[in-house]
Amino acid sequence: MNRIGVFVCHCGSNIAAAVDVKQVAEALGREQNVVFSAEYQYMCSENGQKLIKNAVKENALTGIVVCSCSPRMHEATFRKTASEAGINPYMVEIANIREQCSWVHKDITAATSKAIILGRAAIAKVRFNEPLTVGESGVTKRALVIGGGIAGIQTALDIADAGYKVDIVEKKPTIGGKMAQLDKTFPTLDCAACILTPKMVEAARHENIKLYTYSEVEEVKGYVGNFSVKIRKKARYVRENLCSGCGACALKCPSRNSGNEFNTGLDKRGAIYIPFAQAIPNIPVIDAEHCIKFRTGKCGLCQMNCAAQAIDFSQKDEIIEEKYGAIVAATGFDIINLDKFGEYGYKTYPDVVTSLEFERIMNAAGPTKGHLERPSDGRQPKTLVFVQCVGSRDTSGRGKEYCSKICCMYTAKHAMLTREKYPDTDVYVFYIDVRAPGKNFDEFYRRAAEQYGVHYIKGMVGKIYDDGNGNLMVRGSDIIANEQLTIKADMVILAAAAKPDDSARSLGTMLTASMDTNDFFTEAHPKLRPVESPTAGVFLSGFCQGPKDIPETVAQAGAAAVKVIGLLSKDRLKSNPCVARSDSLICSGCSNCEKVCPFGAITYADARVNDGTGMETRRVAVVNEAVCHGCGACAAACPSGAMDLMGFTSKQIFAEVDAVCR
Amino acid sequence: MTEYDLSLEAIRMSGVYPERCMKCGKCSGACPSYGEMEYHPHQFVDMISKGRIKELMESDSIYKCLSCFVCVERCPRNVFPANIVEAVRTLSERRQGADRISPDTLTEFIDGDTPQQLLMAVMRKYSK
């Protein structure tokens, strides 16, 4: 039996001046189930609240309607009042008769009758309110960072410094990511390795950080605060606890056929190798595909030469299961495959290279020891052509429709460094637009053009071909000069579009974190929650959320860390009780709700149900209340009405509609 | 028909969305006929979207396109510059007496090896 109390607030004269509050209180007092009705100067005041509490006790009220200002202002206040008076805080409804009535309607009769109708709607709704309890769950005080590039390292360091345990999972044998491969960084031209390697070492030494390199996330279960993750630690065939990192094995390895990934395949490495000198951990790994021992059963030179007896050909992949409170995706980027861009001849001509390959060529630790030598004949190129937007801003289906953001700047950097070290070179850059909106970015690009004499050509390259004499002919347009030109070049560098790492898509599925069509992780809110995934407890760091340069990545990595720290600092997580709920008796298990849920809060389970026609097993929707945000998309998508939203049930809204339209 | 309407008509005929163009100039970087043209593929796309079709229609450039589809193939934005050139040329030729080559003048270039295919193509491309 509903016993409802109505409390009409004057809000000084804010309401009372335009609404006849007495009449409202009287009219609402005559409504069904209303057993108490009163008006008062300031309901939100100490005395006003006391009035409510007393009325609850004296009239054994089960529901409260406050006709006052916007619920966005004082709903929380009156819920607390109800709670103190001993009834469930979710048995309170507010009729907004200030912002949406007295303040906007001049005519007192009209405003008064509207206030009465709004009050009736609130009464109609509160009749169907149910007591709701705030759910609580614990928090595992450990975070997982997926990806060990600069984004992942920075996030992990920040979390670890705040005193929380954090694990990094990196699929490659070493952390460092793409930044480790770079030569210099724009716009300051400081050496990438010099600023990155100390961070790598710090991450490795930090007491709160645990590294899982050469490992991949295999399964994620659970929800915010309580994730359970399976990590596959791939067999290195080297015992990490024994290896001293002396590198003797790598030197002795007779296999020399594998492309060296760290140098983008520009030179070869052995089947047992340490990716690069500063690798962390400094432990080699055996590439079983190329290892002679694995292929033929004979060899084992590395084993014979290992003083520490660390080589173990029988090692198997290991599955580690760990619990986490928060997960950070920091899977980074890769560059697109250029097979579809035959007109640039990347596959045909060795001297057409990607920018990442050019980074390695220019890097002192790279395959040419930092000397500018072109891959085909080792000659120093005299004329270099850079082509921007190769596959970026491309809607033809061959590339990516977005701007990769970093190419304009690194191309300017490459062009500048080339001209600086080799003043006898001619450097051309074909560009569509130069995008340099960042601190000192435009100045940097202008310096390349003005001080270093880099020829910027607004236009695009149509075809790259050879003249039969070993020269590359670059045919393109200069749309400002309105001419087509053909440049005889020695080397061409393509700024290939950057894309999210291939591992992101499957990770997104595991995390039920939404992704856009380009496989970038979607943020919870594009402006206000840029480092959070819509999936609670999952955070985003770096390029995996969208194209970013290093400073932006580091900034976002820190922001993600703060969000993680904020979450881990709580002992209990309170959840919003206004969440979706599925009626297993009615649910058909059609999955419509799951498809519209932005948070991945809906899963399916087989339930034994008896709806009167006999016991049977059915696939029914189950809402994870800790993950649901309560938007109600599922409730509107459910054709059978099995899904409903607590606090805003269909019945409640129907009752409001009926009351308003009565 | 005003010049603007004529441009719209050309756009409609070509089935192309010239507004998709991001003005990269790749079409003109690839065009084999570039040197022979007064207006180049990227200008066709640009001018047509600005309603400046008259200049294009008057220009010999419309007869210099080889319909080799290189611009279509390489355009990163799915603009079909060749279709626009064709639409402008067709509109130009649909006007009275605007045939570039008539059956009478055909004989001028015919030699013993001229394939039939060429005659057909010429009739289609250079006359109403």
Add this chain to the structure above:
Amino acid sequence: MQINEKDKSNRPNENPVPSDENFTPLIVAFCCNWCSYAGADLAGSGRLSYPAEVKIIRVPCSCRVNPTFILRAFQKGADGVILAGCHPGDCHYSTGNYFTRRRMTLLFSMLDYMGIEKERTRVEWISAAEGAKFASTMNEFAEKINSLGKCRRLGDLRCV
């Protein structure tokens, strides 16, 4: 003040339908909590007036609005229904209003197809900062409904 629970009938026919001369339209506005409801509050704090016939029902997100809510409103005597949500791309729940957009486009198209005046339904994106837009939208909408007159068609579209 104590009131006895006596004969508080809630029958829908309690209020007679106003005759056309003194017709005042009834408009139901579903507003999402995060943007449009806040926009309405801002219209209030700015004292930007709009007709009292507009009655707002708060929902967490525009995507909570089931088409049956809208149909129900018409059925029970509403003359116009407007649904207001965050601008596409700004949804508090990231994607809710994208679903709303599709649902309502299709539903309203269907109502139009069935001969219900399409001007009686509307979707508007109103952010929390757009108090003025809220007021002007409501004024405009109310005016339109006023000129359309009483909505009878949905009630008449019966299949009994």
Add this chain to the structure above:
Amino acid sequence: MVYDYYPGCTLKSKASRFDISAVKAAEALGAEMREIPEWQCCGGVYPMACDEIAHRLPSVRALNEAKNNGRDLLTVCSACYHVLKSVNYDMKNSMDVRSKTNSYLEYEKEYKGETRVVHYLEMLRDDIGFDAVSEKVVNPLKELKIAPYYGCLILRPSKIIGFDDAENPVTMENFIKALGGDPVVYPFRNECCGGYAVAEDKAIAEKKSREIIECAKKHGADMMITACPLCMYNLKKYADIPIKYFTEILCEALGIEADGE
């Protein structure tokens, strides 16, 4: 294997050796090319304007004929291939073209682009297989450096034509390899020869054709092959190395006499 064959006008006149060699070689490889009755010229160029319905009709008639015969439509000429395939694409994907064309033709059953258009090279590659071709070779084209010339129409636009990678095609190279020859890979194999513009401006055709021939020679070609009579016409004028239809060298390799002219 039986195909409906669309020869096209040039193959029935100036390029008869192209036609005869193709039919004979197919026969030897176990494929029958049945010329469809009363075919009309495809027009030589694809009408790009969406509102040109009349110019699409000859192609649709041939395509529909093949559909009714339940066979694939085979062409040897690149230009016909390009036109037929493009029109077929429209019939499949453009509601406007499809409905206008069909309402004009009044077929009993709407033609919706069901027919598969096959180029002779595709037949060799996909249906017969270059391996099978290779087995039938009696005179391998040894020590002959052959530069395949693709031109435009058989490759572009690749999204519609879908014959091969438009920038780095390999079909003709593999074809030459199957005949025991040595394919020359050169960058201008997909550049335009000047095409029909020869009628408007001989200089363009000359410039383009010479560039292509020079490029092929520079990369070591002794001979060039093509699949288009118009390319043949343009290239031949300026070439000092032999230019042949690809079917001619196919006949040679298979040991078939195929003298047309």
Add this chain to the structure above:
Amino acid sequence: MRIESDIILGKVKRLVSDGKADRVFAWKKGNFCYDTEPSLFTDNYVGFTYDDFCAANLCKFMINESKKDGKTLVLIKPCDSKGLALLEKEHRINRERIYALGVPCAGKIDMDKIRENGVKGVIGIEEEKENVSCNGDENLIIKTLYGDKIIPKKSVLYDKCLSCTDKEHVGCDEVFMPELSEDTYDGKKFEGVKKIENMPSDERFSFWRSQLSKCIRCNACRNVCPVCSCVKCIFDNDNSGIASKANSDDFEENLYHIIRAFHVCGRCVDCGECSRVCPEKIPLHLLNRKYIKDIKELYGYEKEPALLTFTKSDAEPSVIYERGEKNV
């Protein structure tokens, strides 16, 4: 070539004896040649038939059949196959317990249309082989108690067959003799919808009012619909706030068809069963097809049902105001 019932039955028997299924769901002859009905065959095939009168869609029966142990073989026409695929996608059937045998379809015959032609006492139907009518259509020989009548086949096909755009099966375990399927599409799928769209608003309203007023709420449309597969329909759930059994002028009654159409919006497989089974001949498919047309025009075809997905550049709802006439 005609589709022979016996050949289909032969195939069915082979499959059952090969252990592909334990029972068969198909059609059974009725008292007359034209009143076939869906039927389950467990141990014999008495009355089994598959002919031009087997229009009923069997896929919805699979919801219950697939709850049973063992496997049910079900005959699936091309249009039914889309419904079966949706039921599978929405987890409403246990697909592993079904053996879907695609059977060819050359269009199904609407007995009412034969009657409208003034033909009575029908005892059988044959296809005329020799004389093809001038427009290329096949003719049917209707055998009646009073002698043979010849009628063009297209004139007596169900409307749903005339708007059937493809005769391709999806998701069947096996498709039997698909070459016997015949295209029955008359090229006018959206004509009906367009006709209504082109009416003035008042006329549209009176059209639908006159149609929907005929509804007797027998629920046949819902019960036959392969998409309406909820365990418990919202209209049968007193607690839903929508169902209201007591009042005849209430919400449910007035808006039943709008809500039903919306519930199947984007999921409807356009099998046309709703209109076919309606005892009052309300053209319900025109509601569903309106949604199909709108979805196609506004969003194009997509993998997911239109209401369960979106793109950021979707049309704004205002698109509706921009077309057609204005009421104000």
